[in-house]
Amino acid sequence: xxxxxxxxxxxxxxxxxxxxxxxxxxxxxxxxxxxxxxxxxxxxxxxxxxxxxxxxxxxxxxxxxxxxxxxxxxxxxxxxxxxxxxxxxxxxxxxxxxxxxxxxxxxxxxxxxxxxxxxxxxxxxxxxxxxxxxxxxxxxxxxxxxxxxxxxxxxxxxxxxxxxxxxxxxxxxxxxxxxxxxxxxxxxxxxxxxxxxxxxxxxxxxxxxxxxxxxxxxxxxxxxxxxxxxxxxxxxxxxxxxxxxxxxxxxxxxxxxxxxxxxxxxxxxxxxxxxxxxxxxxxxxxxxxxxxxxxxxxxxxxxxxxxxxxxxxxxxxxxxxxxxxxxxxxxxxxxxxxxxxxxxxxxxxxxxxxxxxxxxxxxxxxxxxxxxxxxxxxxxxxxxxxxxxxxxxxxxxxxxxxxxxxxxxxxxxxxxxxxxxxxxxxxxxxxxxxxxxxxxxxxxxxxxxxxxxxxxxxxxxxxxxxxxxxxxxxxxxxxxxxxxxxxxxxx
Amino acid sequence: xxxxxxxxxxxxxxxxxxxxxxxxxxxxxxxxxxxxxxxxxxxxxxxxxxxxxxxxxxxxxxxxxxxxxxxxxxxxxxxxxxxxxxxxxxxxxxxxxxxxxxxxxxxxxxxxxxxxxxxxxxxxxxxxxxxxxxxxxxxxxxxxxxxxxxxxxxxxxxxxxxxxxxxxxxxxxxxxxxxxxxxxxxxxxxxxxxxxxxxxxxxxxxxxxxxxxxxxxxxxxxxxxxxxxxxxxxxxxxxxxxxxxxxxxxxxxxxxxxxxxxxxxxxxxxxxxxxxxxxxxxxxxxxxxxxxxxxxxxxxxxxxxxxxxxxxxxxxxxxxxxxxxxxxxxxxxxxxxxxxxxxxxxxxxxxxxxxxxxxxxxxxxxxxxxxxxxxxxxxxxxxxxxxxxxxxxxxxxxxxxxxxxxxxxxxxxxxxxxxxxxxxxxxxxxxxxxxxxxxxxxxxxxxxxxxxxxxxxxxxxxxxxxxxxxxxxxxxxxxxxxxxxxxxxxx
Numbered sequence: 005x006x007x008x009x010x011x012x013x014x015x016x017x018x019x020x021x022x023x024x025x026x027x028x029x030x031x032x033x034x035x036x037x038x039x040x041x042x043x044x045x046x047x048x049x050x051x052x053x054x055x056x057x058x059x060x061x062x063x064x065x066x067x068x069x070x071x072x073x074x075x076x077x078x079x080x081x082x083x084x085x086x087x088x089x090x091x092x093x094x095x096x097x098x099x100x101x102x103x104x105x106x107x108x109x110x111x112x113x114x115x116x117x118x119x120x121x122x123x124x125x126x127x128x129x130x131x132x133x134x135x136x137x138x139x140x141x142x143x144x145x146x147x148x149x150x151x152x153x154x155x156x157x158x159x160x161x162x163x164x165x166x167x168x169x170x171x172x173x174x175x176x177x178x179x180x181x182x183x184x185x186x187x188x189x190x191x192x193x194x195x196x197x198x199x200x201x202x203x204x205x206x207x208x209x210x211x212x213x214x215x216x217x218x219x220x221x222x223x224x225x226x227x228x229x230x231x232x233x234x235x236x237x238x239x240x241x242x243x244x245x246x247x248x249x250x251x252x253x254x255x256x257x258x259x260x261x262x263x264x265x266x267x268x269x270x271x272x273x274x275x276x277x278x279x280x281x282x283x284x285x286x287x288x289x290x291x292x293x294x295x296x297x298x299x300x301x302x303x304x305x306x307x308x309x310x311x312x313x314x315x316x317x318x319x320x321x322x323x324x325x326x327x328x329x330x331x332x333x334x335x336x337x338x339x340x341x342x343x344x345x346x347x348x349x350x351x352x353x354x355x356x357x358x359x360x361x362x363x364x365x366x367x368x369x370x371x372x373x374x375x376x377x378x379x380x381x382x383x384x385x386x387x388x389x390x391x392x393x394x395x396x397x398x399x400x401x402x403x404x405x406x407x408x409x410x411x412x413x414x415x416x417x418x419x420x421x422x423x424x425x426x427x428x429x430x431x432x433x434x435x436x437x438x439x440x441x442x443x444x445x446x447x448x449x450x451x452x453x454x455x456x457x458x459x460x461x462x463x464x465x466x467x468x469x470x471x472x473x474x475x476x477x478x479x480x481x482x483x484x485x486x487x488x489x490x491x492x493x494x495x
Numbered sequence: 496x497x498x499x500x501x502x503x504x505x506x507x508x509x510x511x512x513x514x515x516x517x518x519x520x521x522x523x524x525x526x527x528x529x530x531x532x533x534x535x536x537x538x539x540x541x542x543x544x545x546x547x548x549x550x551x552x553x554x555x556x557x558x559x560x561x562x563x564x565x566x567x568x569x570x571x572x573x574x575x576x577x578x579x580x581x582x583x584x585x586x587x588x589x590x591x592x593x594x595x596x597x598x599x600x601x602x603x604x605x606x607x608x609x610x611x612x613x614x615x616x617x618x619x620x621x622x623x624x625x626x627x628x629x630x631x632x633x634x635x636x637x638x639x640x641x642x643x644x645x646x647x648x649x650x651x652x653x654x655x656x657x658x659x660x661x662x663x664x665x666x667x668x669x670x671x672x673x674x675x676x677x678x679x680x681x682x683x684x685x686x687x688x689x690x691x692x693x694x695x696x697x698x699x700x701x702x703x704x705x706x707x708x709x710x711x712x713x714x715x716x717x718x719x720x721x722x723x724x725x726x727x728x729x730x731x732x733x734x735x736x737x738x739x740x741x742x743x744x745x746x747x748x749x750x751x752x753x754x755x756x757x758x759x760x761x762x763x764x765x766x767x768x769x770x771x772x773x774x775x776x777x778x779x780x781x782x783x784x785x786x787x788x789x790x791x792x793x794x795x796x797x798x799x800x801x802x803x804x805x806x807x808x809x810x811x812x813x814x815x816x817x818x819x820x821x822x823x824x825x826x827x828x829x830x831x832x833x834x835x836x837x838x839x840x841x842x843x844x845x846x847x848x849x850x851x852x853x854x855x856x857x858x859x860x861x862x863x864x865x866x867x868x869x870x871x872x873x874x875x876x877x878x879x880x881x882x883x884x885x886x887x888x889x890x891x892x893x894x895x896x897x898x899x900x901x902x903x904x905x906x907x908x909x910x911x912x913x914x915x916x917x918x919x920x921x922x923x924x925x926x927x928x929x930x931x932x933x934x935x936x937x938x939x940x941x942x943x944x945x946x947x948x949x950x951x952x953x954x955x956x957x958x959x960x961x962x963x964x965x966x967x968x969x970x971x972x973x974x975x976x977x978x979x980x981x982x983x984x985x986x
Contacts, residue, residue: 034569034625035613038562043641046558067537071529072563072615072646072662073585076592078525080600091592094564095603096615098586099650101567109571112586112612121603122526124563124587124615134525144837150534155563155646159590171563346635 007358011292016236020287024165027295027359029282037163037170044359045282047303049173052281053153055205055300056175059197065149065177070131072155073122078130082255085129088222092159094124094170124157129223129248129274132178133256140180140270142261147190148180166283167240167495174278177245180270182260184249187271188226191247194275195228198243206281207298207410208232208288209418210242211441211490213466218450221274225249231465231490233418234287237439239465239492242284245275283495288414289383295360296383298410299403306332306339306399307361309352311368318343324372328395337399357382362406363399383410424488431479431491435462441492443471445485447478456480462491498849502783507727511778515656518786518850520773528654528661535850536773538794540664543772544644546696546791547666550688556640556668561622563646564613569621573746576620579713583650585615585661615648620714620739620765623669624747631671631761633752638681639671657774658731658986665769668736671761673751675740678762679717682738685766686719689734697772698789698901699723699779700909701733702932702981704957709941712765716740722956722981724909725778728930730956730983733775736766774986779905780874786851787874789901790894797823797830797890798852800843802859809834815863819886828890848873853897854890874901915979922970922982926953932983934962936976938969947971953982 009026010018025031029045032038041049057067073096079086100116103109125131132150140146153175163169177194181187195212202208210230220227224246232242253259253269262268289296299305308329310321325341332339340361342352349366356364364380371377375392379399383406390398421440425431434442446452446464456479457463467489478485500517501509516522520536523529532540548558564587570577591607594600616622623641631637644666654660668685672678686703693699701721711718715737723733744750744760753759780787790796799820801812816832823830831852833843840857847855855871862868866883870890874897881889912931916922925933937943937955948954958980969976 031629033562034566034622035562035564038564040562040626041560043557043559046560050558066534067541068534069532069537069664071524071526071531072648073526073529075525076601076603079592086601092590093592094587094613095589095592096585097588097603100583101570101586101614102582110567110577112567112588122585123592131525135531138522157563173560 007294007354009292009294009358012235019292020283021165023286023290023294024283029286030165032165035170037160039165039169039171041173041279044303048285048297048301049279049282051301051303052205053175056201056277057153059201060151060175060177063193063197065151065179068150068152069154070128070135070152072125074125074128074131076121076123078134079123081130082223082251084251085223085255089126092161093126094157094159096122096124125154126156126158127274127276128152128154128156128176129178129252130256133252133258133272136180136270137256137258140258140260143182143263146180146182146260146270147186148178149190150179151175151177164283166279166286169279172279174276176274176276179273180253180258181273182262182271184271187273188247191226191228191245191273191275194245194273195230195243198245198275198277199230202230202232202242203411205298205300206285206288207300207407207414208242208284209411209415211466211468212470213468213490215244215466216450216453216464216489218453219464221246223248223251225251229466231492232284232288233421233441233492234284234495235417236287237421237493239441239494240280240284240287241465241494242281243275243277246273248272248274289410290360293385294358296410297360297362299362299407302360302362303338304340304359304361305337305403306363306365307352307356308339308341308365308367309349309356310343311349311366317369318345320369320372321367325367331396332399335396335400337403363402365395381406383413425479426476428479432460435460435491435493439493441465441490443488444479444491445476445487446489447481447483447485449481452478452480456491461493463494465490465492465494498785498845500783500785500849503726510783511774512656514777514781514785515774520777521656523656526661528651530656530660530662532664532770535794539776539788539792540770540773542792542794543696544666547692547768548644550692551642551666551668554684554688556642556670559641559643560645561619561626561643563616565616565619565622567612567614569625570614572621573714573742575742576714576746580617583652584617585648585650587613587615616645617647617649618765618767619643619645619647619667620669620743621747624743624749624763627671627761628747628749631749631751634673634754637671637673637751637761638677639669640681641670642666642668655774657770657777660770663770665767668764668766670764671744671749672764673753673762675762678764679738682717682719682736682764682766685736685764686721686734689736689766689768690721693721693723693733694902696789696791697776697779698791698898698905699733699775700902700906702957702959703961704959704981706735706957707941707944707955707980709944710955712737714739714742716742720957722983723775723779724912724932724983725775725986726908727778728912728984730932730985731771731775731778732956732985733772734766734768737764739763739765780901781851784876785849787901788851788853790853790898793851793853794829795831795850795852796828796894797854797856798843798847799830799832799856799858800840800847801834802840802857808860809836811860811863812858816858822887823890826887826891828894854893856886872897874904916970917967919970923951926951926982926984930984932956932981934979935970935982936967936978937980938972938974938976940972943969943971947982952984954985956981956983956985
């Protein structure tokens with residue numbers, strides 16, 4: 005197949021969109037801002053879900069399911085939450101349609117108007133904390149460590165496949181604790197779980213940190229986040245974990261009796277990652293030839309393509325390859341044997357390159373005679389000839405090597421594009437130019453943050469956990485500062 | 496814990512509701528008709544999902560995700576579908592809220608009215624077939640074998656936890672085929688997959704059959720179903736699989752070029768099961784002591800409870816049980832060791848009985864000395880003393896035995912409550928009395944079907960695949976008939 009991909013250098017944004025569509029990950033639907041996730045894209049998302057779900061369970065969480073709809077009045081209960089969330093929402097006002105009297109189709113039945121409108125959940129803190137009130141009486145009922153996999157809707161004006169869609173899929177953890185300390189530990193733990201997932205499975209290095217006050221989740225006292233750097237020098241927020249203090253417990257009157265017999269409000273966290281990670285995955289590794297997928301998340305890790313002339317040769321190859329496929333499968337390698345006779349090998353090679361299949365074996369009659377396979381590697385686009393009796397070891401070795409190589413390459417890109425800047429002219433030039441992560445001193449005020457954003461479009465991605473205290477002067481106001489924070493333009 | 500369950504004999508319906516709530520499966524939410532699925536209930540649903548998902552993949556299907564919202568006009572396109580589905584729906588009319596001018600809270604922003612209303616999907620045929628139009632050009636693009644796990648909303652007037660809720664979770668398969676024959680085979684295959692799942696995992700025997708015309712899915716040419724019999728003699732439709740003919744292809748103009756170069760409409764199927772299966776599971780096996788779960792779907796298959804006095808004894812037991820737990824886990828048994836010191840053994844026994852944990856080991860100091868365990872079995876409520884070196888074999892044996900015993904017991908109940916009836920007086924008395932499955936001749940007309948339903952509340956559950964052709968006379972009209980069909984009152 006011919007790929008006709010826009011190159012990254014030409015137009016990074018168009019390259020991304022082309023790739024998501026041509027690699028069959030997702031496409032736009034008939035509903036504004038909502039996407040259709042196609043089988044190949046969904047298979048990658050399933051792998052992400054499965055790994056994350058296991059990590060959540062290993063840290064003591066259980067899954068639950070709360071309603072899609074939230075009564076409108078719930079949003080008014082937590083003051084800062086309403087400002088942040090209850091605005092661009094899908095609102096259900098009626099519950100019945102009827103045939104139009106003039107026969108022109110179906111219309112909303114005006115007699116079936118809801119007394120109170122229902123909001124399609126943009127996030128579920130309100131309905132969950134309204135429920136937790138019934139579940140928590142005593143310190144013995146705590147902690148509640150629950151998560152749900154769900155769809156949510158935020159009425160976005162400008163949407164992009166995976167990165168920003170009106171409906172998206174995500175998981176949202178909502179935990180309840182007896183002490184402030186325990187809740188903070190939970191919020192931090194989940195940030196580390198997200199970082200671990202991003203680095204081990206997505207091969208995507210991230211910077212862990214906390215958000216500045218103005219970038220915090222609506223209703224949170226602290227927002228922890230992981231930030232990744234895309235190939236075009238823009239940052240992408242890949243996951244957030246919030247310490248919510250007692251804000252939602254207060255709003256929904258969730259109290260418990262402590263060990264000492266006192267009544268206290270419960271402490272809360274919430275944390276989530278979404279199908280946005282799919283966009284991050286694409287933009288971290290892929291190239292002008294198509295997707296590059298880390299083996300840990302590739303639905304197909306190895307494809308085998310027969311090179312043959314005529315049915316007879318194909319039969320011989322089929323018989324030879326079948327046991328190979330079964331052996332790989334037993335070893336836990338997800339393998340596909342593509343012996344379609346409707347497409348030529350070159351077409352197939354292109355297709356699997358586009359789809360980011362990590363390894364490809366090509367095998368023809370001559371290979372059979374010589375006892376070798378041609379093994380191609382997607383990230384480096386290199387080929388090697390491997391002896392038949394070494395093929396299993398080599399495949400396992402390369403899958404591991406590739407997982408690591410992708411991470412190392414992404415980490416090098418991140419390191420190369422993280423620079424310290426001490427004056428505003430250089431800051432502006434950097435953001436305007438190559439972009440990347442810019443570590444600069446900040447005076448800690450929302451005013452400075454807003455001015456910088458207005459003038460450069462860069463935002464504070466996070467106050468990194470890893471940076472040391474260091475005396476300096478705010479890059480914008482010149483006021484004293486004790487720590488550098490991470491600036492970037494962001495998705 | 497004290498259970499205070501209503502008994503089945505007293506009030507079956509109340510017993511069911513009590514049990515679902517007390518066993519922590521689900522509860523009603525603040526949103527009318529929508530439920531909260533609690534961790535224990537969700538863990539069972541996850542086990543169902545996982546088994547079904549594997550069965551779908553083994554039969555060649557892939558997962559996808561289509562939007563939650565469907566443009567209103569889509570429903571008018573398939574004539575019979577609109578009558579069946581586009582009525583009791585949640586309708587999104589606006590996409591923004593704002594602060595009320597009088598400061599009283601938040602209100603719908605009337606300036607943010609959608610040009611065309613969006614319907615929260617009650618089922619996804621319309622949006623999926625609108626998309627398939629873009630995916631199918633040639634016979635080479637077929638078949639499409641896709642499934643999605645999703646939430647759907649049908650505005651039900653009377654709701655019951657799991658059995659009938661406004662929002663529910665389900666999977667919906669939507670396949671596209673080049674020939675009628677292939678589509679029929681697919682629809683039949685999925686009915687068999689559902690039956691296999693019900694019998695092997697849920698230990699729930701089902702009757703496979705086709706629906707009468709009036710009970711068919713809106714837009715289907717044939718609806719295949721599996722029907723189960725609950726303990727109270729009422730039937731429950733546990734899964735349906737529809738052969739949709741070319742109806743949706745015609746409505747959404749989905750044509751393909753055949754091998755011979757002709758343009759033809761594509762053939763369709765759709766099939767689904769939902770969280771309703773949770774209700775079926777509860778009502779098939781559970782008793783007046785609580786849930787009874789088949790081992791194949793029990794989140795915890797074995798619980799171990801220490802019997803001790805004082806911390807010293809507990810320490811000894813802990814040290815003894817820990818390796819046991821690890822050994823069971825390695826063998827694939829999901830096991831829980833409940834050494835909470837806040838609750839007495841009797842409380843714990845009650846709790847695990849209520850939650851339907853298949854097996855329970857109690858172990859005290861005397862057992863340690865004698866080298867035995869007390870092993871209790873949930874379905875029969877029997878106990879036995881097992882020698883320590885035989886415990887692993889015995890547990891595995893009992894788990895298997897119990898899975899089979901539950902099926903056998905349910906099958907016996909179904910067989911005992913399936914009777915042939917040849918006259919209408921007996922028919923009415925049977926339906927009015929014990930209920931159960933009633934096999935009777937029917938003249939094949941919708942009028943007779945409707946009259947029987949009106950007079951007895953019994954409906955034709957299905958035209959069973961398994962019943963033989965047999966000459967007879969319609970139990971209602973006396974007209975000739977060649978086959979008995981299955982009547983019952985149903986959930």
